[in-house]
Amino acid sequence: MKEVYLDNSATTPIHPEVAQAMVDSMSIFGNASSVHHFGRKARERVEEARANLAKLIGAEPSEVVFTSGGSESNNFVLKGMTCSHISCRPRGALMGNHVVTSQIEHPSIMNTCSCIEQDNYLVNYLPVDECGMVDPEMVERAMTPNTILVSVMHGNNEIGTIEPIKEIAEIAHKHGAFFHTDAVQTVGKVPIDVKEMGMDFLSLSGHKFNGPKGIGGLYHREDLHLCPLVHGGHQEASLRAGTENNLGIIGLGKAAEIAMRGMATEIPALRKLRDRLQAGIEERISDIKINGHPTERLPGVLNVSFKYVEGESILLRLDSAGIAVSTGSACSTGSLEPSHVLLAIGLSHELAHGSIRFSLGPQNTDDEIDYVLEQLPKVISSLREMSPLYSAALGE
Secondary structure, three states: OOEOOOOOOOOOOOHHHHHHHHHHOOOOOOOOOOHHHHHHHHHHHHHHHHHHHHHHHOOOOHHHEOOOHHHHHHHHHHHHHHOOOOOHOOOOOOOOEEEEEOOOOOHHHHHHHHHHHHOOOOEEOOOOOOEEEEEEEEHHHOOOOOOOEEEEEEEEEOOOOEEHHHHHHHHHHHHOOOEEEEEEOOOOOOOOOOOOOOOEEEEEEHHHHHOOOOEEEEOOOOOOOOOOOOOOOOOOOOOOOOOHHHHHHHOOOOHHHHHHHHHHHHHHHHHHHHHHHHHHHHHHHOOOOHHHHHOOOOEEEEEEEOOOOHHHHHHHHHOOOOOOOOOHHHHOOOOOOOOOHHHHOOOOOHHOEEEEEEEEOOOOOHHHHHHHHHHHHHHHHHHHHHOHHHHHHHOO
8 A cells, every 4th residue: 555644744754864863873872961082972963963953043053952842942932931030031031921922823832821821921812814824913912011922933833824923023022022933843844044033032843854753942042041941950051951862962953954955945846746736636626625824834734624524534534545644733633622723714613623734745756646636535525425514515
C-alpha cells in the first residue's frame, strides 16, 4: 500500500542529514558546562548550533535560549512576563496586569493565559475575521496603560493564516508593551527576521522543520530578561537551568542550517503542490469550504471543510488507504469539541467537525498528490452515501 504523509504541521520527519549529525555526535557526552576537554567539545557544538539557529531568524546567538519545544517557550514568555517578583520581569517592563492575545492561539498560549488569569491578570482574547486574520486596529483598541504583553502567533497551526505581526508589534511598542509571537509553524518554513519584524520574544520548535523532538528555542531581545521557569544552575545564561541536551541541540542546529539553504526553493515548490491539491479537490468534490486566508497562508497548509461528513471518519478512511492527515490540531486529538480555531472564523459546529488539514512537506511529490486526489473523492462519496445530513440536503 502506498504511504503518503500529509501531517507535517503536527510533526515532520527528521532530515537524513540531521539524523546523521546526531548519530555522529553520540560520542559527545560531556557536560557543556564542564571546563575539561570533554565539556569544551560539547560546548563548541552547542554554540555552533546556537549560531545556526540565530542566523535562521536574524538574531544574535546570545539572544537564543534552548528549551524543550514550543510549548515550554510559550509558557516561558507568558509566565516570565507576569512573574510576581518585579525584579524578574524584563527591564523596562510596565508594571501592568494586562495581556492581549487572539482567539486562535495554540493551546500552550490559551491555557497559559487561563493560568495567569487566576493570578489576577486580565487577558483580552481578540476575535479574528473569517480568514483567521487579526485586525491590527482591534489590537490598537485593546491596548491600555496596563498592557505589558501582546502575544499573537505568526502562522496558525490549523488553517495556516499568517498574521500581520510586524504591524501588531509596532502597536505594542507604541504603547510601551512587549511583543511575543509563537512562530512554531513558521520558523524554517518562511523567512523570519526578528529585528526587522519587531519581535521581542519568539518561540520555535525543532520537530516542526525536520529536526528532532524535545528540543526548541526562545528568542529574547538581548536587553530583556525573563523570570526563569526552571531555577537552578547557570545554564543558558541563567535563564533555563539543567544540563544541556547536546544531541537535541546539535540536531536542531543542523535542521536550521538545512532550512536556510533550502527555503528559497522549497517555498514555491510547496505552494505549487498545495495549490495543485486544492484545485484538484475543488474540481472533484462539491460542497466544500477552504479555510484560511487565500494568499497570506503557510505554503504547505490546506484546511478543507467537507459538508455532511465527519472529519474523524475521513481521517480513518484515508489512513486505511495509507494517507496521513489531521482533523485539525494534533494537540486537540481526543477532544470531542470542534476546533476553537474553526469556530473562531465563523464555522458551524457541523462544518468544523467535517474539516481536514492537509499539511505538506519538502518530501511530498506530485505522484503523492495524484494518489490523494484519486482516493479522497471516493472516501467523501462513500461517507456521504451513509450520511443522513447529505440525504436530507438532497431531499431524499
